[in-house]
Amino acid sequence: MFVKNKRHLAILLDPDKAEPSNFLLEKALPDYFFIGGSFVSMHRQSQICISIKKQCSVPLVLFPADPSHLTENADALLFLSLVSGRNPEYLIGKHVIAAPMLRKSKLKILPTAYMLIDGGEATSASYISNSNPIPYQKSDIALATALAAQMLGMKYIYLDCGSGAPKHVNPEMIKLLKDHLEIPIIVGGGIRTPETLFNLYEAGADVCVVGNILEKNPSLYMDFIAASK
Numbered sequence: 191m192f193v194k195n196k197r198h199l200a201i202l203l204d205p206d207k208a209e210p211s212n213f214l215l216e217k218a219l220p221d222y223f224f225i226g227g228s229f230v231s232m233h234r235q236s237q238i239c240i241s242i243k244k245q246c247s248v249p250l251v252l253f254p255a256d257p258s259h260l261t262e263n264a265d266a267l268l269f270l271s272l273v274s275g276r277n278p279e280y281l282i283g284k285h286v287i288a289a290p291m292l293r294k295s296k297l298k299i300l301p302t303a304y305m306l307i308d309g310g311e312a313t314s315a316s317y318i319s320n321s322n323p324i325p326y327q328k329s330d331i332a333l334a335t336a337l338a339a340q341m342l343g344m345k346y347i348y349l350d351c352g353s354g355a356p357k358h359v360n361p362e363m364i365k366l367l368k369d370h371l372e373i374p375i376i377v378g379g380g381i382r383t384p385e386t387l388f389n390l391y392e393a394g395a396d397v398c399v400v401g402n403i404l405e406k407n408p409s410l411y412m413d414f415i416a417a418s419k
């Protein structure tokens with residue numbers, strides 16, 4: 191789905207907060223919408239997918255915090271294993287619960303190594319998953335983790351400082367992973383300006399995820415689209 195060395199922009203919509211019509215009326219659309227949030231109901235998750243599908247053909251990728259967030263009304267699912275943590279529930283436990291249901295669904299499954307990176311303050315993702323993020327400067331730990339995930343057969347790496355994090359992922363960390371991995375790298379958390387977005391692509395991000403700043407300031411939308419081209 192995500193291709194290495196092609197710059198993809200994914201806009202993260204939290205169904206409880208986002209207003210997709212802010213973007214759908216614009217001339218240009220992102221490559222993907224990621225749909226997810228910490229406390230979303232399945233009903234709200236489904237509703238937002240149905241509503242967007244009626245208005246555009248941008249692929250909808252579920253970014254779930256829990257199996258209860260799954261809906262058939264999207265196109266694909268980030269099947270995230272939290273490989274930066276050591277909580278078995280988020281490494282494999284929740285996946286076992288979801289697998290029988292997913293087997294019957296039409297969602298495209300995207301096996302993804304999810305790595306929380308310390309972005310300067312505790313995030314909902316770290317707190318809820320009861321796991322420590324990888325320290326901001328410890329690119330060697332991030333590389334070893336990502337290599338292990340790739341050897342285990344995972345298809346994508348997602349480096350995430352968490353929504354609204356003060357700091358985005360260290361570009362040096364992205365560069366190092368890019369030099370040693372064959373699989374695409376998704377980067378998100380704390381991206382607040384189009385310049386940052388551009389710099390993270392330059393460092394080697396294949397997909398950048400932007401959420402929080404566009405909830406607060408939707409007028410930046412077209413600048414982010416331009417920076418992703």
Ligand code: 1GP
Binds near residue numbers: 352353381399401402
């Ligand atoms: C968080 O990567 C996403 O999981 C997006 O982060 O909301 O900070 O853009 P922001």
